[in-house]
Amino acid sequence: MVPRLLIRHQEIETAVGNLAARINQDYSGKNPLVVGVLKGSFIFMADLVRLLGFPVEVEFVRLSSYRGSESSGKVAMVNGLRSPARARDILVVEDIVDTGLSISCVMAHLSRKKPASLKLCALVDKPSRRRVPVTIDYLGFTVPDRFLVGYGLDFNEKFRNLPDIYSLEEGDSAPGAITFVRRY
Numbered sequence: 023m024v025p026r027l028l029i030r031h032q033e034i035e036t037a038v039g040n041l042a043a044r045i046n047q048d049y050s051g052k053n054p055l056v057v058g059v060l061k062g063s064f065i066f067m068a069d070l071v072r073l074l075g076f077p078v079e080v081e082f083v084r085l086s087s088y089r090g091s092e093s094s095g096k097v098a099m100v101n102g103l104r105s106p107a108r109a110r111d112i113l114v115v116e117d118i119v120d121t122g123l124s125i126s127c128v129m130a131h132l133s134r135k136k137p138a139s140l141k142l143c144a145l146v147d148k149p150s151r152r153r154v155p156v157t158i159d160y161l162g163f164t165v166p167d168r169f170l171v172g173y174g175l176d177f178n179e180k181f182r183n184l185p186d187i188y189s190l191e192e193g194d195s196a197p198g199a200i201t202f203v204r205r206y
C-alpha cells in the first residue's frame with residue numbers, strides 16, 4: 023500500500039494563515055511567549071510565528087513519549103522552559119493532539135508556573151484517540167485515526183521535511199515510496 027497524501031502543503035498554508043489571523047486578533051498589544059513542543063512542531067511553529075504581527079519570544083519544550091507509531095502511554099518532561107513564565111501570556115504550539123497525554127503534561131507543567139494566560143494551538147487533532155480531555159484554542163485540522171508523516175511529523179525520525187502531510191496506513195511496507203521533490 024502506498025502512503026496517502028492527506029493534506030497538501032497549500033491547504034496547510036491556508037490553515038496556518040487562518041490560525042495566525044485569529045492569534046493576531048487575540049494577542050494584539052501583547053508580547054506572548056510562544057512555546058513549541060519538540061520535535062514535531064518545529065516546522066509549524068516556524069511558519070506560524072512568521073505570520074504573527076507582534077513581538078514574540080520563542081521557547082521549546084521537549085517530551086519523551088512515542089516510539090515508532092504507537093504511544094507508550096508514558097510521558098515525561100525532558101527539557102523544560104528556560105525563560106520565566108510567571109505572569110506571561112503563553113501560547114503553546116503542538117503538532118498533533120492524539121491521546122492528549124503529552125499536551126496535558128505540557129499544559130500542567132506550564133500552568134504551575136502561574137502564567138497570565140495559557141492557550142494551545144495545535145495543527146492536527148485526532149479526537150477519536152483521546153484519553154484525557156484537552157482544550158485546543160486554535161486548531162488547524164481534525165483527522166481520523168491515521169498515522170501521519172510530513173510537515174514536521176516523523177516516522178522513526180524520517181519524513182519530517184516533506185512539505186505535505188501523508189498518512190501511513192496499516193500494512194504499508196514502504197513509506198520510502200513517498201517521493202521527495204527537489205525544488206532547488
Ligand code: 5GP
Nearest residue numbers: 062118119120121122123124169170175176
Ligand atoms: P499524545 O500524547 O496526544 O497521544 O501524542 C501526542 C504526540 O505524539 C504528538 O505531539 C506527536 O508528536 C506524536 N504523534 C501523535 N500522532 C502522531 C502521528 O500520527 N504521527 C506522528 N509522526 N506523530 C504523532
Ligand code: MG
Nearest residue numbers: 059062117118
Ligand atoms: Mg508532538
